[in-house]
Amino acid sequence: MSHSSPLTNAAKAAADAAGIALRGLDAIRADLAAIYRDLHAHPELSFAEHRTAAEVADRAREFGCEVTAGVGRTGVVAVLRNGPGPTVLLRADFDALPVRERTGLDYASTVDGVMHACGHDMHVTCLLGALKLLADSRSLWSGTVLGVFQPAEEIAQGARAMLDDGLYERFGTPDIVLGQHVGPFPAGLVGAHAGPAFAATDGLKVVMYGKGAHGSRPETSVDPVVMAASTVLRLQTIVSREIPGGETAVVTVGALNAGTKDNIIPDEAELKINIRTYKEDVRARVLAAVERIVRGEAAVAGAEREPDITGIDSFPVVVNDADAVARTMAAVGAVIGDDKVLDPGPVTGSEDVGLFGTEVGVPVCYWLFGGADAEAFGAALAAGTLDQDIPSNHSPFFAPLVEPTLTTGVTALTTAALAWLGEG
Numbered sequence: 364m365s366h367s368s369p370l371t372n373a374a375k376a377a378a379d380a381a382g383i384a385l386r387g388l389d390a391i392r393a394d395l396a397a398i399y400r401d402l403h404a405h406p407e408l409s410f411a412e413h414r415t416a417a418e419v420a421d422r423a424r425e426f427g428c429e430v431t432a433g434v435g436r437t438g439v440v441a442v443l444r445n446g447p448g449p450t451v452l453l454r455a456d457f458d459a460l461p462v463r464e465r466t467g468l469d470y471a472s473t474v475d476g477v478m479h480a481c482g483h484d485m486h487v488t489c490l491l492g493a494l495k496l497l498a499d500s501r502s503l504w505s506g507t508v509l510g511v512f513q514p515a516e517e518i519a520q521g522a523r524a525m526l527d528d529g530l531y532e533r534f535g536t537p538d539i540v541l542g543q544h545v546g547p548f549p550a551g552l553v554g555a556h557a558g559p560a561f562a563a564t565d566g567l568k569v570v571m572y573g574k575g576a577h578g579s580r581p582e583t584s585v586d587p588v589v590m591a592a593s594t595v596l597r598l599q600t601i602v603s604r605e606i607p608g609g610e611t612a613v614v615t616v617g618a619l620n621a622g623t624k625d626n627i628i629p630d631e632a633e634l635k636i637n638i639r640t641y642k643e644d645v646r647a648r649v650l651a652a653v654e655r656i657v658r659g660e661a662a663v664a665g666a667e668r669e670p671d672i673t674g675i676d677s678f679p680v681v682v683n684d685a686d687a688v689a690r691t692m693a694a695v696g697a698v699i700g701d702d703k704v705l706d707p708g709p710v711t712g713s714e715d716v717g718l719f720g721t722e723v724g725v726p727v728c729y730w731l732f733g734g735a736d737a738e739a740f741g742a743a744l745a746a747g748t749l750d751q752d753i754p755s756n757h758s759p760f761f762a763p764l765v766e767p768t769l770t771t772g773v774t775a776l777t778t779a780a781l782a783w784l785g786e787g
Contacts, residue, residue: 373690377782378697384500384777385698388492388770395492395773396765398422400470402484403762406459406477409515410524412437415457415487419512422491426498428510431533435525440534441510443498448506448785452537453493453776454716455486456516465759481756482545482734485763487512489543489772496777505785509534511719519564519676522715526722539687539783540720540727543775544712547755549737550768553699553775554707555692555730557685562613562639563646564713566675569594569634569657572668578626588621590664591632594657595619598636601652612649613639613711639711641680681717684726691728694782695775707731712756728779732772734763 398418407415416437423430423441431440464471464478472478479485494510511530515521531537548554571594573587595616606612614636621632636653640646654672661670696704710731720727735753743752754760 371693373782374693374697376786377694377778380500380503380781380787381694381698381774381778384496384503384781385774387496387499388773391492391495392770395488395769398491399484399488399765399769402487403468403479404470404473406472406474406479406484408461408477409458409518409521410436412457412514416512416514419457419487419491423494423510426491426495428494428498434530435514435521435528437514438521438525439512440530441494441512442534443494443508443510445501445507446505448504449538449783450507450509450535451780451783452509452511452540452719453490453780454511454513454540454542454719455490456483456513456521457487458483458515458517458521460517460757462757462759466762468762478759480758480761481517482761482763483516485545485734485768485772486543488769489776492769492773493776493780496773497780501787503787504781505787507535508780508784509537516715519678519715522718526718531723536723537719537725540716540725541691541776541779541783542716542729543732543772544714544729545734545763545768545772546731547735547753547761548731548733549735549740550733550764551699551737551771552703552705552733553692553695553730553771554705554732555683555688555728556706556708556710557683557688559641559680559709560683560729561681561714561717562611562641562709562711563680564676564678565638565646565650566677567636567638567653568673568675569636570671571632571634571657571661572666572670573628573630573632573664574667575630576628578628581628584628585665585667586628587630587632588628590660590666591619591621591634593664594634594660597656597660598653601649601656605648605652606645610645611641611709611711612645614649614653635675639713641709678713678715679717679721681714681727681729683728687726687728691779691782692730695778698778699771699774730775732768732775734768736764
């Protein structure tokens with residue numbers, strides 16, 4: 364007689380419990396879709412998510428959660444306590460981006476220049492759905508669920524703000540941190556990568572100082588526009604010429620601002636630089652190279668004042684615990700099908716969710732779930748036009764399919780929670 368491994372047994376038990384809990388999804392699916400569309404139409408920027416927080420708090424209270432608002436400024440914590448057992452943290456971020464929406468949806472953003480271009484509205488809705496299902500199926504599990512609705516992920520400050528506001532001292536320290544992010548691959552699929560899964564990021568603002576003059580007399584100036592342009596080009600050599608071929612790094616100049624008029628040479632130029640890395644030694648090497656190049660180009664141009672280099676934001680690497688990924692994805696795969704669970708490899712996007720784990724030394728499992736139309740994705744893949752035809756996160760055209768994205772996200776989060784909670 365064969366014996367199943369402990370992992371298989373745990374996955375099966377979680378899948379069986381999830382199968383029962385998920386019977387309630389049909390009854391709330393339409394309501395969740397309405398919540399999602401409402402959140403999408405009313406996006407709010409980082410630390411300004413007051414309406415969103417209020418909507419989340421009201422819904423979570425209706426589900427029977429103990430709700431505390433104003434954690435880390437605009438964060439919301441919804442707690443389900445159900446006797447002794449593990450504490451499981453489920454996290455969703457809820458800030459939007461300064462992007463003007465161009466999707467043409469009938470529930471498109473009503474706020475000019477602000478959009479849920481990264482899918483955080485989907486994250487929130489999925490967590491609300493999971494909390495509702497878990498609240499309605501307390502007989503299946505024991506322990507505590509911390510539903511953490513986090514502000515300001517886009518500026519790398521929300522997780523830190525909630526932790527500094529006593530998240531764990533006030534609500535308990537989790538045994539596992541779970542979360543998910545919607546992405547531009549076929550809806551219905553889930554993907555998790557063990558180890559360094561999301562890159563560290565460092566945002567820098569560089570101000571280069573020149574000497575202004577009339578555009579007709581450049582010889583009397585130290586032109587910061589030329590200085591900045593040379594710097595942008597030289598920065599492109601860091602990855603290609605200073606980072607070993609087997610390592611990964613990305614250096615992007617996302618903004619270059621200088622001047623006001625065609626016939627005026629300005630006094631200064633501003634660059635905004637974004638850096639993505641997975642290893643600390645590579646990160647240090649890239650940062651040092653950026654500073655050397657910026658200061659070197661200023662010196663070559665004859666600048667009389669040193670450039671200013673200041674940090675904008677910084678995310679640490681998200682490191683997924685290998686055992687946590689195996690346990691969580693085994694349970695999810697047992698529910699949605701193992702063929703729908705994949706390893707996407709390391710992602711160069713960044714996230715501050717990892718702080719919830721590293722702060723107290725608990726494992727993290729953070730996964731992706733697809734939001735793109737599977738047929739359109741397949742056609743674009745076959746044509747080699749994925750980048751052109753499938754909008755990615757932060758695009759003004761990014762809009763996950765409501766279904767089956769919502770169902771997959773709620774299913775994954777509910778199942779993952781049950782994989783870590785005690786048995787009822």
